[in-house]
Amino acid sequence: MNVVCLGPYGTFSHEMAMKVYEGDILLLPTIGDVFATAIDQGCPGIVPVENSDAGAVGPVMDCLREYPVFITGEGYLNIRHHLAAKNPAGPISVIYAHPQAHDQCRRVLETLGAEIIHTSSNSASARMAAQSVDAAAVTTSAAALSEGLTIVQEDIQNVHTNITRFIRIERSPGPAVTSGKCSFIIDPREDRPGLLYEILGIFYSLSLNLTRIESRPSKRDIGNYVFFIDVAVGEGLDCALSRLRSMAEVKHLGCYGLMEEK
Structure with missing residues (x-):
């Protein structure tokens, strides 16, 4: 295998992987x-990390913290969600949707009056909808075609500028880059006034541009958080990392640029 990603056939992760890899997926x-x-297996993986409408992909954020991986590249994909059904002319009583797809299409879905059942992927949604004449799926055009569904309504996403950011994960860091981003997970392991201010102040004092900050539960206690931070590559990163480690636990996920498309 050359690369791994979330399946089955027809997921957005699969589409992103096909854009950047020519080998086996x-x-x-x-x-x-x-x-x-x-x-x-020592192979790269492609996973979605955030969406322009629905925000962070929680399971990916948690896995970045749990597994000993590095981020070695990123890419962006325009997202189009469609409502598809086995019987497009009939009534729809249940709609299958991945939680992220549900969130990204909630404005349309709330008007349909159908029960929403969450699935593990857009492809799984299509597969489950294909088993019933009164079901529909929020899915991709490829998955709908694969499962023999008819698209009832195109582009049901909340906004038409819907973009998902994907990252490539590997068990070893990538080569040094002169532009792009560096990603960190910062765990202060304490709660006190001014803590986040001090952390962000390190980047400000070194003129480093933060491109993203996200908090996630530490899973130790309610109200206890870790911070995911992306910062543009620039001088002073080594100094920032040293200062951060003096006040918190830091997992350096790596510095990386855009993945090259085939």
Whole structure:
């Protein structure tokens, strides 16, 4: 295999992988499987990390913290969600949707009056909808075609400028880059006034541009968080990392640029 990503056939992760790899693509059922296989087999994995409308992809954020991986590249994909059904002329009583797809299409879905059932992927949504004449799926055009569904309504995403950012994960860091981003997970392991201000102040004092900050539960206690930070590559990063490590636990996920498309 050359690369692993979330499957089955027709997911946006699969589409992103096909844009940047010409070799074999192994499609796996869960995000955790992608991370585990990338570690065990020493191959790259492609996972979605954030969406312009729905925000961070929680399972990916958690796996970045849990698994010993590095980010070695990023890429962007325009996202188009469609409503598809086996019987497009009939009533729809249930709609299958991945949680992220549900969130990204909630404005249309809320008007349909159907039960929403969450699935593991857009392809799984199409497969489950194909089993019933009164079901529909929020899915991709490729997955709808693969499962023999008819698209009932195109582009049901909340906004038409819907973009997902993907990252490539590997068990070893990538080569040094002169432009792009560096990613960190910062765990202060304490809660006190001014803590986040001090952390962000390190980047400000070194004129480093933060491109993203995201908080996630530490899973130790309610109200206790870790911070995911992306910063533009620039002089002073080594100094910032040293100062951060003097006040918090830091996982350096690597510095990287855009993945080259084939």
